[in-house]
Amino acid sequence: MSDEIAELRRRLAEAEDTLRAINQGDVDALVVGEANDPQVFDIGGGADAYHAFMEVMNVGAVAIDQDGRVLYANANLGGALGLTHNSLQGKLMSEVAPAPVALAVDRLLVPPLVGPVSTEVSFERGGEQLHFILAATPLRLSTTLGVAVTFTDVTERVRAEAAEQSERAARAVIASANEAVLVCDRQGIITHANGAAHAVFSGELLGRVFAEAVPLVFPDATGLITAEDIVQMAIQGTAVQGVEAHAPNAPKVKDYLVSAAPLQIGNDAISGCVVTMVDMSQRKAAEKQQLLLMRELDHRVKNTLALVLSISSRTLHHEDTLEGFQKAFTGRIQALAATHNLLAENSWTNLTIEDVVQSELAPYTSGAAGRLVTRDLGRPMAPRAAIAFGLVIHELATNATKYGALSVPGGQLTVQPLPPREGDDRFIIEWRESGGPPVKAPTRNGFGQTVIARSLQYSATGGAEVEFAPEGLVCRIALPLEDLH
Template sequence: MTDHRGRLPEDIRKVIDDPERLKVLMELDVLDSGPDADFDRLSRTAAHIFNTEIALVTLLDTKRQWFRSCFGVGNLTEASTEQSFCAHALGLPIGLEALVVLDATQDDRFKDSPLVTGWPGIRFYAGAPVVIAGKKVGSLCVISAKPRDALEPNLVEQLVDLAGLASTLFALKDEARVRARTEADLVREEWRHALTLEAGKVGSWVWNIELGEVVCNDMFRRMYELPEIGTVQIDHVLGAIHNTDRVAVQAALNASMTEGVDFNVEARVATSGRWLAMRGRVYQRDATGKPLVMMGASIDVSESKFTAEHTRLLLRELNHRVKNTLAMIQSVARQTIRQNPDPKDFIAAFSGRLRTISDAHVLLADRDWSGVQLYEVIASQLGPDFLTKPDRAAVHGSDVMLPADHALGLGLILHELTTNAHRYGAWSGEKGSVSIDWELKSEPVPGLSLTWREVDGPAVATPEEYGLGVRLIERSLAKVLDSEVDLNFDVNGVVAKIWMPLPSEHA
């Protein structure tokens, strides 16, 4: 029972102070926010149904009870949690959906409360919890200064239904707030990460066709000599192009939007005279086929116009790689967003895969696309000190040069295996570890045989339905002919066996 000092009983206080409950409450991010007409209508409706002078929609933290909506209490917006009737409603045992107090002066829990002995002179109280993400964060309650002899069961049911409606309203408004806050970031940040090939001197861009806005990286701004900060409009980009080439660029953009072909054109920057190769495609259209979003990359190809054949060959390889990368990003994006439609989930699942692609391109660009060392591919996932300071990972094998497609495919596989190990596999616990072993074989053809093995982690079961991660593991080496990937969900830990044939000059 509450003592004369107004302290909550220990069992109620334990519910109020539950860290998980408080975390859900804080994530709603509505404490001390302004009035909300929807909740006000809800409290007025409750007061009308129950014929009470007061109705509240409340949220409770450790020290105060804040009124999301209040009817009949003037400008009052909060009260002490220690004196709160609603705290007891949150502490109801399983099986009880509402707290009903017919006459507070006859209830030992509340008769000495200042809310009973003073204003507002509570006699009748009925409250039901507001539940978000399985946690009781507040209540919907009705209050009267007149005691009652009984409360009809159907009114209790209506009170619970109204509290459920408040719970749904909180959840929907929170979802709308999160979506509004993250939608712009999803385009401006994640697509920029997807095409961040700064080390390869690639300017990445995403064009919101309806708004006319272009989200781009710093390299793109430097290429077109645009301001370092501020919103970039498509007219700014077109205005930076040499007059002689602007018609061809506009025609290529129109063809991509109307005919569905890739945007592919070369043009000069008006002020510097440098040549840029522009590549892109329409990524999103509405139900009628109207283009909504186009993404792409620009490459400075000035040197190719004036240097030897070697530079021109390298440029063709870069153009080919950028085009393939756009196709790969588009494929991964569609599959990822199909399985992760929520923006938060999409960001988490997509950004790591794109960074893996970007890291591989940086390494390949630094070496003129001639190949990447296996150690570098592993270091991109395990960290640069994986040999000298391994973190529950044992790596055994001699370094070997991998061709471009091998390095990119293996990098994606290791990223998915590493992500899975951290979330569900060996690295999700405290004792699990991973071993990566490989050897070069000469028979029947020269190649690399690599094994990823997890041990001492949680028990593993074969998933009923394979997700995108598993498919990426199995298919990332599709461009490497005669390669094989055998993924086994052994009960003792995931085992992946990878075979890649190597050209004689790489073996």
């Protein structure tokens, strides 16, 4: 045992002496191995040994002196920088290397360089972005101090990481999109589909041919375009934008706006396509509503013009002077306009009986509190009933201003519904005047009475009756229940 320990101590002493001699530059060569198979390594000032060592390295390598001048660069480095082997020797890195590389090397050479340091650098060569990790280690070549720098190409790794990050970003974008998004490969097979697509189409989508998983009909294409055509056009490089399609097998929404675009990453070839499908149900509903409104507007304009012509003709027939015609006709058209304004403000819906009464009587009762009493008139009414009812109220108000309760300071109007009678399909509103001059029945019927009697007779249950009671005029106006909500 003591002999083995002594032998180990001897070998350790020899190794320490060898390392000390190498560090001090006293050894030119080192022999390693058995006596019959020795390997000789040149340690001294000769350059051939480290030249050969650098050339067999599978990464770019360069030896640089303290001034940044190239002592030796291997062939791999010349290829990485796009330079010839000889053009690097003896040159400053700042003279031959791309600016980002030269700056990175300068940062690595900042003294004191006491151990391995590294940095990452990227530069463009031939229109391509390259990425390298530079590692610098102090180097002694005989009496010369310098730095050995290795260039490890990590371009593929960086590209793979960028591609992976882009893939994650693309998946996130697709997943968060409100519209259905489906990605297909070059064979038209669905490889990705977001939650909106799965919600729209029942069954498994991934791995299926798009045209089979998502059958579409294009109404405006006269049968010449199919879902398969849309996908193939995109795969071949032709984008398809905003084509209206019908999905007969979709469980809920049936109408979509379909777009398809080629899937191309960077300068790579087209690898598939991306299909987006935007829900058109709201748009279709809006278009239908707009069409209905346009037809309704056309219908109402025609009816209104016919009503104006009738009012004009009948007013002219019942007035003796031009001034009388102008005053009566203007008042009736203003009453018609007032009701139309109310309807427009309420989008032709939810206009109440109270709204019409207050609007028509406002010119006559404003500033006189208590002259108009209304009760329980909050029921909404249809537009045709509102127009006819407005004309009736206008005629009653005009008559009350001339001859009735509104012609004297103390007169009062009460407008309220009568209690319903069993089986009656009418809603009857009573107009009652009080506090005015004694009432007498007219000797002849004017156009105002015609308006009151006939305006609501478009329905069998509509109409109005006037009672010339001495204490005050009473009018009972029947509104069809079909026009009340």
